[in-house]
Amino acid sequence: MERILEPELMLGQEQSLAYARADFEEPHRRVLEEFQSVFGDELDGDVLDLGCGPGDITLRFARAYSRTRLVGIDGSPAMIALARQEVEKEDALKxxxxxxxxxxxxAQIPPLPWQAIVSNSLLHHLHRPEVLWETVRRCATAGTRIFIYDLRRPPTPQKAREFVELYAAGEPEILRSDFYHSLLAAFEVEEVREQLEQAGLDLTVRPIGDRHLVVHGVM
Ligand SMILES: C[S@@+](CC[C@H](N)C(=O)[O-])C[C@H]1O[C@@H](n2cnc3c(N)ncnc32)[C@H](O)[C@@H]1O
Known part of the structure; x- marks a missing residue:
C-alpha cells in the first residue's frame, strides 16, 4: 500500500480537544518505557519534544526525569494552548x-545543548519527512540522544481498519478517523531507513509491536 498523506498540522479546535482527551495511557507509557530501555534512568538538562501536541509526552518525560527541563514545539496554536493549560495544573512542573x-x-528553536531530542507521532504527519531529520541534525550536538517514535504503515487499508477497531473502539469518530488516516500516512521501517541514510544520520530504526517503529541513537 502506498503512503496517503494527511493534513500536516492538527489545527482544528475540536480535533485538538478530542486528541487531548483521548486515552493514550497505554501507548504513551510504552513510549517512555522504550526510551528508558534504550537510554536508562539517567537524564538531566534540556530536552526538546518535536510535534508535542497537547503535551502529554512532554509532561511524561518531565515527570520521569526530574532533573530535566522540557521544551515542546508544535505548529498548531490549539495544541499549544492545550499543552500550556496542562502544565498549569501541575505545580511541580511549572x-x-x-x-x-x-x-x-x-520554528525558532532555542540553540540549547539538548541532552535529548524526542518526538512521538510527528513523523507520519510530515509531507516532507526530511524536515524532521534536518531539524534533528541542526539542533543536536555531540552526545544528544535522539528518540523518534511513530506509527508504522500497515500493509493494507483493511489492516488499518482492524487496528482502529482494536485500539480505538470506544473513541469519538473524529479520533478514529484521524487514527485511520495516520496509519495510512505512516512510513514503513525500510522507508525510514532510507530517509536516515539520505540525511547522513547514523541512527537505528526498528519495528515495535504491531503498529509502531522507533528511531534512536546518540549523535
Ligand atoms: C499526532 S500529534 C502527536 C502529538 C504528541 N507528540 C503526542 O504524542 O501526543 C502530531 C502533532 O504534530 C504537529 N505537527 C505536524 N507537523 C508539524 C510541523 N511541521 N511542525 C510542528 N508541528 C507539527 C501537529 O500539529 C500535531 O499536534
Missing part, C-alpha cells in the same frame, strides 16, 4: 516545562 508555537523546519 518552570521546568515550556511550549513554543512553531512549524518545523522554520
Amino acid at each position: 518552570g521546568r516545562v515550556s511550549f513554543i508555537e512553531g512549524i518545523i523546519p522554520d
